[in-house]
Amino acid sequence: MKTDGFIVILVIVIILAWNQQAMAQQSDTAQNIWYQNEIKQLLHQDRSSPPPQHAIVFAGSSIFRLWAGLARDMHPLRVVNRAFGGARTWEMLHYMDRLILPLKPAIIVFYCGGNDIEYGASASSVVQRFAQFCARAHEALPKTRIFFVSLNRAPQKSAKWSVIDDINRRAAALCARDERTGFIDINPGFFTADGRCRSELYISDGLHFMPEAYREMTRAIKPVLEKAWADIG
Secondary structure (H helix, E strand, C coil): CHHHHHHHHHHHHHHHHHHHHHHHHHHHHCCCCCCHHHHHHHHHHHHHCCCCCCCEEEEECHHHHCCCCHHHHHCCCCEEECCCCCCCHHHHHHHHHHHCHHHCCCEEEEECCHHHHHCCCCHHHHHHHHHHHHHHHHHHCCCCEEEEECCCCCHHHHHHHHHHHHHHHHHHHHHCCCCCEEEECCHHHHECCCCCECHHHECCCCCCECHHHHHHHHHHHHHHHHHHHHHHC
16 A cells, blocks of 8 residues: 555656746747737838838847937938847747848847847747747848847846857857857846946936936947948948
């Protein structure tokens, strides 16, 4: 009887462990597609006022979407802001054929993945989807340069900085394999010399940016884009 009881307990433990693993995998693959109305509005704007082609497209989530002074900060570079909602990488893949590729961008600046983490995504899956994004972009536009902007180590995400760091390391390694891709690390500008987070750069949610934070973004990103644009000729 004791043996039978032990076997029952063992089976229960195995089932519980399997369920936990299945739930973890589901959280990373339950890829609901949101922001349909926002995408429709962007495409409607394109029809009424076509954006420039062969420009620099900023694509990603709210960190880019809320960059109100992007055109001014990147001047004289020609830029188009194609960030939307709180985009996850699977939504970038879903919408890229309608939202990004028709513009035939010379350069794509990619910021996405932080929101994936909140839905249980692993670092490897985030970077795998970025790799898919690059592959699909280069299939359509073989000469397009793509830059992955490092995910920000925001105070609101401090409990998950290790995942963010892992994503950034993996993305940097991936970008190093192809001369058409590059990695831009914005995080140094968000920390003091002694390693303290510059909390004054964030609004009250500890996630989104104050205007000075976008000046730090400009300092990190613009010189890279200016060089890439000059190389394109």
